[in-house]
Amino acid sequence: MGQPPHRRGSPVADGGSWPGSPTVITIDTRFSGHHGIARYAREVTGRLSGLEWSGLSSGRNPSSPAGLLDGFRLGRSTRLFYSPGFNPLASAVPQLLTLHDLIHLRPGLPNRSRRLAYYEALIRPVIRRLGRVLTVSETSAEEIRRWVRDDTVEVINAGNGCSSEFTPGAAASRPRRPYFLYVGALRPHKNVPTMLTALAGLPEARLIVVSPDHTRFSTALARHGLSQRAEVLSGLDDRRLASLYRGAATTVLPSTAEGFGLPAVESLSCGTPVVYWQGCKSVREICAGYGTAVESATDVGQWRVALRDALEQPQPVSGFDTGRFCWNRVADRVGGVLRGL
Template sequence: MTLLVDVRREGEHGIARYTREVVTRLTVPFEPLEGPAPRLPLDALTWRRGTLQAHDWVYSPGYVCSPSRARQVVTLHDLIHLGHGSWKYRTYYDRVIRPAVRRAGHVFTVSAASASRIRDWVGPGVTVHDCGNGCSEVFHAPTEPAVRPTPYLLMVGNARPHKNIGVALQALRRVPDVGLVFVTQERDQVRAAAAAAGVLDRVEVLEGLSDPDLARLYAGAVALVFPSLEEGFGLPLVEAAAVGCATVFYAGCAASREVCGEAGIAVGSADDPAEWASALTAVLDSPDVPLPDVSTHTWDAVGARVDATLRDITGLSRTT
């Protein structure tokens, strides 16, 4: 029996980071499944996958699988593509991922919120393992805050529809004397949205930051603004809390509520700029907002859970 681990994700985006952090902590014996980074929703078949037998296993730290005789265990970080992705992604999830998950009888995820959705989607007979998500050690360490000429709010992430950035930008129009720093790889989309909201002159867009630079931004910000409608986990919420930065978030996002609990400032409406403006004003007036305890969100803990679960599923022993 062979366990292959798909190590083909590269870069600093979420799943690539998850792959790197988890794979380096595995003690279960495995062979790396190498090759070009997968292009989804259609993953290029690898010759090695095609040589596997029915008693073999493949583990993907991301949502990558393809027809194979081997059993495939994937980490489904979320099901956002089903609600916000193209028909190609929906077809890939329904015709490729779900049958593979049902055949394996196991699937990994990163939060209780995602686990609940996945159980409903995949149906009975599959064990969903919530192995959590990690936060780099640099965010848990003492951090010197970034310095800006004026107080600033912070947003971190992309500009896809489920991120719901428009309501935060529209709220910013109603809150004078504060800027917004937006860390994203989608610079043009964010600038276009800021221009449409009439706040382009108050929005600074950054990309390609190192973890220490991002930690300093969190430390210097008045608050992280997180209006996402849906998340698999919500890593910026954990990073912000670890550094000591307050959060304003949408209460209807289950993953955000899971991280924040009763801490932070929860906004009840997903699309009311006035309500978001009131929340931003509140955090500006009272910056001592309670922070959630995120001390357990470490990569060591996540790696250990994934490793132990893979050993239990496959029956492979720990390496010495």
């Protein structure tokens, strides 16, 4: 029995193509998970239409040394490799990468020197060779243009999307007491200690954290005396997360830097305002007019006042333009770039 026909807009095989099939694009399908790059990869690749492509799926971490060597598994007919992430392959095939941000390279972050070497030796040459790179916000695009130091490279903001689960229409999660919601990791640029210190001075405040860093977050909550009025959740699906957004008094996003700021979009799409630092440009672009901008990133007093006001004077969001963050639009932009290469 012969091989099944090559379908458009879907992978034909892992790391190869059917015999005789003119596979010209291989897409990195090694990402897994609910949020971050894995979410972006799943949403975008699942919507690419009118393209013939094969998937590269090995079970390896794309950021690992073994993941780099997956380049040797590319099919001989591949003329372009597209990754929804930033990890290149050891391959002579031209590669279109997606640099979501350059936060890894900021001074003071762990393992910065190792990451600088990785970006300088591997990522920048791959980008310069193709002359194009994708990203997810204009904030990230501006940073990448400065970093790549090559005016011939086109940095394309393909945007980012938000799941259709995040709407204000469904029933909210109704708490016994009002709560704040934080969604994200526990990394230096997330500025979590400022938020926790501010909340520690609000005895009436409750906090729900949605994060993959369950153990470390629990330790941080205990350190700030918040264990009895905070909860850490992990691995939620979109429906459960959307319910938590709807039930929150506000979503807290104290980051000093973000490539995009997906929790802000999700929260506002659910009708819940956001308290954020006004100096975080990408978040400010999303939230302007739909939340509270705190002037200082680290002034605990300012954050405490903003959070108390959010509890005492709730301001549900209406009129937020969710159409700006549509996955179909993102996939159309990515597909357009791929077709043009």
